Amino acid sequence: MFTGIIQSIGRIQRLEPRGGDVRLSIDAGKLDLSHAALGDSIAVSGVCLTAVELHAHGFSADVSRETLSLTTLGTLTPGSRVNLEPALTLATPLGGHLVSGHVDGVGQIIEQREDARSWRLRIQAPAELARYIAPKGSICVDGTSLTVNQVDGAVFELNIVPHTLEETIIGGYRSGTPVNLEVDLIARYLERLLLGDAAAESARAKSGLTMGFLAQHGFASPGDG
Template sequence: MFTGIIQAIGEVADLQQRGGDVRLRVLTGKLDLSDVELGDSIAVNGVCLTAVDLPGDGFVADVSRETLSLTSLGQLGSGSKVNLEKALTLATRLGGHLVSGHVDGLGKVVERHDDARSVRFSIEAPTELARYIAHKGSITVDGTSLTVNAVDGCRFELNIVPHTLQETIMGGYGVGSKVNLEVDLVARYLERLLLGDKAAEPGAGSIDMDLLARTGFLKG
């Protein structure tokens, strides 16, 4: 688990193709690795990866074909900047929100404009994720815990302050940038709870108007 508070900006040093998947080496910069051991988790642009080697200036992780297909990690190259966060401990301040490091889908930046010293981004999410994104709710973008300022269909808006622009890779986003999205865990569990016993039935996966009516959320 993670908090969505980015601890450092790292840099991809190398990507090696290995039998269809990739071995990734990341230079971690100011990230303190003194308490990291082999097998520990580190989030790279919001993707939970396992450290399989610790060469001293960073870490090495294997990235599966599934992860490459579902996230933006497959688009990285040598020199790419990445957001980094070590897994939380019981002593960690929960300054963001609970983040699993399991990306739900890829979003796309569709608009960027300055707003005083902040920058406003409009991001388009996959259709199947839209129902989990709420005004003033939490969302994780490339591992960064953020508050949704507005929602319009599949698009949501973010207001990013100067500190976040400086301490994450968001300052480098432009129109067309692909970003990893993880929706709020509570929203996902709530959906399954509302399904009740139907959650065990094959094909049960989402809430529809009939379910809301039967469970008393809609009045006739």
Template sequence: MFTGIIQAVGSVAGRELRGGDLRLTIRSNQLPLADVQLGDSIATNGVCLTVVELTGDGYVADVSRETLALSTLSDLAVGSRVNLEKALTLSTPLGGHLVSGHVDGVGTILERREEARSIRFLVEAPKTLARYIAHKGSICVDGASLTVNGVDGNRFDLNIVPHTQQETITADYRPGSRVNLEVDLLARYLERLLLGEQAAEPAQPASGVTMALLAERGFLR
């Protein structure tokens, strides 16, 4: 588990294709690694990766085919900057929100505009994720816990303040940039809970939480 509070920005120092998947070497002089052991997890642009080797100034991790298909890690080149966060402990302040490091989908930056000292981004999410994105709710973008400032269908906007620009890779985003998205864990579990006994049934083309289901459960009057 993670908090979505980025601890350091690193860069891709090595990229090696191995039998259809990928091995990444990440370098960061900012991320403290003294307490990191082989097998520990580090969120890399929001993707929970397992450390398989420590290099002194970074770590090596393998990326599976599934992760490559569901995230932007396949886009990374040597020199690409990445957000980094070590797994939380019981003493870690929960400054953001609970993040699993399991990417739900890839979004696209549609617009970027300066707004005083902040940067405002318009992001398009996959339509399947739209129901989990709420005005003033939390969303994880490339591992960073951010507040949704507005929602219109499957598009939402973010306001990135100067501190976040300095401590993450968000200032690098341009129209067309692809970003990893993880929706709020509570929203996903709540949807599953609302299905009740239907959750045990095979998925149907129109399955999920519908207005009819909400009315049946007493949530609508």
């Protein structure tokens, strides 16, 4: 588990193909690895990876073909910048929100504009994630815990303060930049919980949540939607 509070910007040093997978070697920048051990989890731009090598200025981690295809890690090249956060401990302040490091989908930056000293970002999320994104809710973008300002369909807007621009890779975003998205854990589990016994049925046998289902269980009025 992670908090979404980025501790360092790292850089990709090498990408070594290994039988269809890739081993990433990452310069960890200012990330303190003095207490790190082999097998530790480190979030790399929001993707939970396992350290398989530790070296003087960073670490290496293996990335499976599935992870390469479902996240932005497959687009990295030597020199690419990445957000880094070590796994939280029971003594870690929860300054962001609970983050699993399991990416739900890849979004795309569609607009950025200055707003005083901050930036306003608009991001297009995959359509299937729209139901989990709520105004003033939490979302993780490339491993950074952020608060959603506005939502319009599958497009949501964020306000990025100067400190976040300086301490994460968000300051390098441009229109068209792909980003890893992880929705709030509570939203995912709540949807599953509301399915009740239907959760045990196969995907073909159930149609998922509907307004009728929610009304039947007291979560909406029959005329809503």
